[in-house]
Amino acid sequence: MSETFFELRDVSRYFRSKPSLTQRIVTALGRTGPPPALRAVDDVTLRIRAGEVVGLVGESGCGKSTLARVATGILPPSAGEVFYKGRPVTELTGKDRLNYLLKVQMVFQDPYASLNPRMKVGQLVGEALRVHKLVPKNEVGERTRGVLKEVGLDLGYMDRYPHQFSGGQRQRIGIARALAVEPDFLVCDEPVSALDVSIQAQVINLFMDVRERRGLTYLFVSHDLGVVRHISDRVAIMYLGRIVEIGTAAELFAKPAHPYSQALIRAIPSAVTRRRRAFTPLKGELPSALSPPPGCAFHPRCEHAMPICREVRPPLVQISPDRSAACHLHSTSESV
Numbered sequence: 001m002s003e004t005f006f007e008l009r010d011v012s013r014y015f016r017s018k019p020s021l022t023q024r025i026v027t028a029l030g031r032t033g034p035p036p037a038l039r040a041v042d043d044v045t046l047r048i049r050a051g052e053v054v055g056l057v058g059e060s061g062c063g064k065s066t067l068a069r070v071a072t073g074i075l076p077p078s079a080g081e082v083f084y085k086g087r088p089v090t091e092l093t094g095k096d097r098l099n100y101l102l103k104v105q106m107v108f109q110d111p112y113a114s115l116n117p118r119m120k121v122g123q124l125v126g127e128a129l130r131v132h133k134l135v136p137k138n139e140v141g142e143r144t145r146g147v148l149k150e151v152g153l154d155l156g157y158m159d160r161y162p163h164q165f166s167g168g169q170r171q172r173i174g175i176a177r178a179l180a181v182e183p184d185f186l187v188c189d190e191p192v193s194a195l196d197v198s199i200q201a202q203v204i205n206l207f208m209d210v211r212e213r214r215g216l217t218y219l220f221v222s223h224d225l226g227v228v229r230h231i232s233d234r235v236a237i238m239y240l241g242r243i244v245e246i247g248t249a250a251e252l253f254a255k256p257a258h259p260y261s262q263a264l265i266r267a268i269p270s271a272v273t274r275r276r277r278a279f280t281p282l283k284g285e286l287p288s289a290l291s292p293p294p295g296c297a298f299h300p301r302c303e304h305a306m307p308i309c310r311e312v313r314p315p316l317v318q319i320s321p322d323r324s325a326a327c328h329l330h331s332t333s334e335s336v
């Protein structure tokens with residue numbers, strides 16, 4: 001079997017809230033344990049092939065951003081392992097670790113928050129090149145200009161500050177900053193969600209052009225299924241910290257297997273009427289990741305829920321050559 005370009009293997013990420021004074025007193029008296037951990041990402045396995053665009057979708061709070069941050073090394077996993085080009089990233093040290101951190105770049109939803117307001121665009125885009133001495137000092141300017149041109153920014157902008165740009169231009173600066181270090185994997189966390197619809201299309205086209213030109217691999221996080229369908233080769237649907245379905249975009253959108261995917265896809269507004277198609281709306285709200293429902297976490301909202309769904313958590317199983325789903329309606333197949 002060929003080596004997977006990037007892999008999250010059985011990865012979980014928990015957050016433990018700081019206990020209140022009352023909780024600390026009660027714990028000290030031995031009446032109860034520490035507050036429960038919130039399972040933002042819960043036992044996720046995701047393999048990404050070189051050159052693929054994998055879209056990651058789900059409702060707000062389902063753990064998409066946390067998973068993206070774990071993938072880029074910004075957050076360590078609480079359990080499980082991240083593999084980059086076949087090697088567990090926890091075993092990488094020195095140059096190898098730096099190489100992983102540079103080759104796997106993140107593009108954020110709000111580039112403004114990640115851009116130092118006191119630095120000029122030229123400095124921002126060339127910063128990592130200078131700090132890590134990736135190119136000789138006298139070549140930083142040339143590399144910076146090249147990448148600004150590539151993302152469609154006028155070279156006259158080099159001496160301007162982030163606040164002097166529109167949202168779309170700032171996102172181009174964020175992309176240029178990521179590209180400057182010659183990454184091979186971009187993890188994009190809702191990179192167009194904050195932009196006007198007309199600007200969104202331009203920035204998505206930029207992502208696709210850059211991918212084509214540089215042969216990049218993307219993990220593209222979005223709550224917008226229209227965007228994800230447009231750009232992804234494969235799509236993973238996440239619900240309450242877990243992947244509930246993954247498959248090729250064409251197949252998954254044509255015939256979603258998991259009831260949650262079905263509900264999400266039925267809710268996409270029709271391109272013709274701009275109205276939502278007739279659909280059974282998702283009942284209820286996303287449950288708290290602090291106390292997920294037992295069995296299948298989706299069962300309280302599922303129109304097909306069976307007694308087993310309340311008790312046994314369905315594993316993610318392969319249901320066709322390039323599709324897996326975690327649902328008892330499809331649970332006769334092989335576990336992934």
Ligand SMILES: Nc1ncnc2c1ncn2[C@@H]1O[C@H](COP(=O)(O)OP(=O)(O)OP(=O)(O)O)[C@@H](O)[C@H]1O
Nearest residue numbers: 015038040058059060061062063064065066067289
């Ligand atoms: N640093 C943190 N400390 C505590 N809880 C956190 C932290 N980061 C995320 N969470 C919680 O983890 C869960 C998943 O959050 P996450 O931001 O990953 O979801 P998301 O799907 O990206 O949502 P959104 O689209 O709203 O950003 C949420 O319940 C969130 O409140």
